[in-house]
Amino acid sequence: MLSRLVAVAALVLAAALAGPAPTAHAAAGLTRVTDFGANPGQLNMYVYRPASLPDRPAVVFALHGCSQNAQLYADNSGLPELADRHKFLVVFAETTTANNMSKCFNWFQPADTRRGQGEAASIRQMAAHTVSAYGADSGRTYVTGLSAGGAMTSVMLAMYPDVFQAGAVVAGLPYGCAGDLVAAGTCMSPGTDLTPAQWAQRVRDAHPSWSGPWPRMAVWHGDKDTKVVPRNADELRDQWTALHGLSQTPARISLIGPNSTRHEEYTAADGSVAVEVNRVPDIGHATPVDPGSGPQQCGSTGTVNFQDSLCSSHWITEFFGLAEPVEDDGLPAPTGLTVGDATDTTLRLSWEPVDGADGYLVHRDGAPLTTVGATSYTDSGLTPGTSHTYAVAARGADGTTGRLSGLVTAWTTGGTAACWTASNYAHVQAGRATTSGGYTYAKGSGQNMGLYNIFVTHTLKESPAGHFTLADGTCS
Numbered sequence: 091m092l093s094r095l096v097a098v099a100a101l102v103l104a105a106a107l108a109g110p111a112p113t114a115h116a117a118a119g120l121t122r123v124t125d126f127g128a129n130p131g132q133l134n135m136y137v138y139r140p141a142s143l144p145d146r147p148a149v150v151f152a153l154h155g156c157s158q159n160a161q162l163y164a165d166n167s168g169l170p171e172l173a174d175r176h177k178f179l180v181v182f183a184e185t186t187t188a189n190n191m192s193k194c195f196n197w198f199q200p201a202d203t204r205r206g207q208g209e210a211a212s213i214r215q216m217a218a219h220t221v222s223a224y225g226a227d228s229g230r231t232y233v234t235g236l237s238a239g240g241a242m243t244s245v246m247l248a249m250y251p252d253v254f255q256a257g258a259v260v261a262g263l264p265y266g267c268a269g270d271l272v273a274a275g276t277c278m279s280p281g282t283d284l285t286p287a288q289w290a291q292r293v294r295d296a297h298p299s300w301s302g303p304w305p306r307m308a309v310w311h312g313d314k315d316t317k318v319v320p321r322n323a324d325e326l327r328d329q330w331t332a333l334h335g336l337s338q339t340p341a342r343i344s345l346i347g348p349n350s351t352r353h354e355e356y357t358a359a360d361g362s363v364a365v366e367v368n369r370v371p372d373i374g375h376a377t378p379v380d381p382g383s384g385p386q387q388c389g390s391t392g393t394v395n396f397q398d399s400l401c402s403s404h405w406i407t408e409f410f411g412l413a414e415p416v417e418d419d420g421l422p423a424p425t426g427l428t429v430g431d432a433t434d435t436t437l438r439l440s441w442e443p444v445d446g447a448d449g450y451l452v453h454r455d456g457a458p459l460t461t462v463g464a465t466s467y468t469d470s471g472l473t474p475g476t477s478h479t480y481a482v483a484a485r486g487a488d489g490t491t492g493r494l495s496g497l498v499t500a501w502t503t504g505g506t507a508a509c510w511t512a513s514n515y516a517h518v519q520a521g522r523a524t525t526s527g528g529y530t531y532a533k534g535s536g537q538n539m540g541l542y543n544i545f546v547t548h549t550l551k552e553s554p555a556g557h558f559t560l561a562d563g564t565c566s
Contacts, residue, residue: 118164120182126219131202131209134184135216136160137224138170140177146227148178148412149220151213151254153235153242155261155377155395156194160184163236166396167377168388168403176413179226183213197241197263198274205249205297213246217253232410234258236377236395237318241267244326247305248296256306258406261315261375263322264329266292281321283524283533286338289329304333308366308409310402312373313457320369327367331356334364343494344423345483347400348380350491352456366409369456370399378402421447421484421492424465429500434474437500439482440466444492447484451491454478461485475505477556507553509565513544522550522558532558 120136150173154163160182164170173180185195195202195209202208213233220226233254235243240262247257248265266289267277276282293304307330311323331338340354349371356365370378378399379389388401407413426442439452443465452459452467455478460467472478481494510522514530517523523530523539530539532550534557540546551561 118161118170120161120164123216123219123223126223127215129212129215130207131212132186132189133209133212133216134160134186135219136164136182136184137220138164138173138180138182139224140174140179143177143179146225146230148230148232148410149181149217149224149226150178150407150410150412151181151183151217151231151233151246153183153195153213153233153239154185154193155235155237155239156190156192158236158395159193162393163239166379166390166393167236168379168390168401169234171388172403172407172413176407178230178412179220179224181216181220183216185209194238195235195242197238197245198268198270198277200269203242203245203249209242210245210249213242214250214253217250228253230255230411232256232258232412234260234406235262236260237262237375240318247307248293251297251300251302251305254305256308256410258308258310258402258409259326260310260377260402261312261318262326263318264289264292264325265296267322267325277322278317279319280519280521281319281325283321283325283521284328284526285524286328286332288526289325290332293329293333304330306362306364306409308368308406310368310370310378310406312370312376312378312397312399314372314374315376317375323367323369327354327356327365330365334358336364339497340367343481343497345491345494346405347378347386349399350458351378351400352453352494353405363409368402368405370402371457373397373399420490421486423493424450424482424484424495427480427482427495427498429480429498432500432503434502434504435472436468436470437472437478437480437502438466438468439480439498441482441495444484446486447492448487449485451483451485453481453483453494472502473505474502477501507551507565509549509551509561511547511549514539514542514546514548515544517548517550518542522552532560535559 123135169180221228233243233246240259243257243259244265268274309323309326336356341357342355344353346353352369354367355363358364376395376397379396380387380401386404391398424441431438449463479499483494484492525542530542549562549565550558551565
């Protein structure tokens with residue numbers, strides 16, 4: 091009976107990640123490698139090799155999503171196109187129904203996510219074989235993946251920081267979020283909220299003897315993703331910025347691509363980008379692609395989980411250092427953004443003008459709000475006693491948008507403290523509390539609320555917004 095329940099749970103999880111069945115596409119030329127050494131995870135290895143390569147080429151490992159395979163991922167992700175342009179190898183690792191009924195990488199299964207074991211060890215062996223058989227540069231080895239493949243990308247960076255210099259997680263999850271199917275479902279939605287230090291420790295515990303530099307991390311997530319909720323982008327950011335000893339506040343914010351994807355950079359002391367987060371507007375659970383022959387275009391939208399947006403593989407390739415960076419000849423970020431008068435329902439913004447600007451795009455809470463022609467704006471219709479974060483970008487006469495300004499956070503006046511009485515389980519599900527080690531902690535204050543279950547009940551008071559404290563019998 092237990093094995094049957096596990097099988098059913100696996101099907102449910104896989105279906106949630108997978109979406110509808112894929113359709114066929116014209117095939118990119120992949121070569122299957124059947125003898126790449128030890129293969130404890132029973133994976134398949136496919137290589138895409140451009141017609142010409144330099145000595146010691148870089149190599150990018152690509153991990154498909156649930157219900158997909160290596161060929162489908164190659165045909166639609168745009169990675170072979172980028173490999174042709176910039177002369178690097180791509181290795182497509184592939185799992186099968188023998189490992190997982192819906193061909194998901196087993197990112198939540200300890201036997202497949204520990205150093206030297208299972209699927210993770212098979213991918214590591216592929217990396218060693220690529221160096222010995224293809225002459226790849228072991229110092230320029232990278233990994234990316236979608237959904238379950240994105241979560242497995244997190245695994246590879248945590249388990250093998252001595253192999254992979256950087257990774258890009260697309261619609262994926264932080265390392266160590268789940269050790270079984272039940273926890274995996276919670277991680278996907280509503281998400282698991284730990285402190286940056288707690289997330290970082292999970293990575294350190296994966297390879298305790300590692301004392302070298304941590305890989306760089308790029309996070310990609312659609313803001314309409316309901317299968318692996320966007321909260322996971324924040325948790326990934328927290329995990330990898332903490333590992334690099336960085337703040338969770340970005341050093342720079344800009345808009346990239348034709349759809350104005352919000353691009354956040356978290357920089358090391360030398361100015362290099364250690365972590366970046368890309369929040370893609372108006373797409374769900376998918377790899378963002380932009381079909382076409384332009385220098386920043388790639389991919390295909392003819393099948394599930396590849397949505398028309400921007401060519402994420404172009405930007406990932408650039409993050410890995412395998413492509414020339416895009417020339418930044420756009421308008422600079424506005425300076426001097428401040429919030430002046432505040433009422434119960436309005437906040438007034440002002441900033442310094444930018445030469446050449448034809449208008450300004452105002453962002454509220456991470457999303458575009460409105461375009462204005464002046465260097466001030468009054469945001470109205472707000473709720474009393476709430477906080478909002480703003481940024482502004484200049485727009486040219488041709489409609490192109492420059493870099494975002496620094497962020498500023500402000501509060502409306504008025505309002506009363508909100509109170510909720512519920513079980514610890516319900517508080518966590520609603521985002522008012524977090525769980526760690528079987529216990530529940532109030533979000534913001536960190537107060538211990540007791541065991542994470544449906545039997546322990548508490549009242550939480552929220553003041554200010556997002557900060558919760560225990561208020562049993564005292565909330566008013």
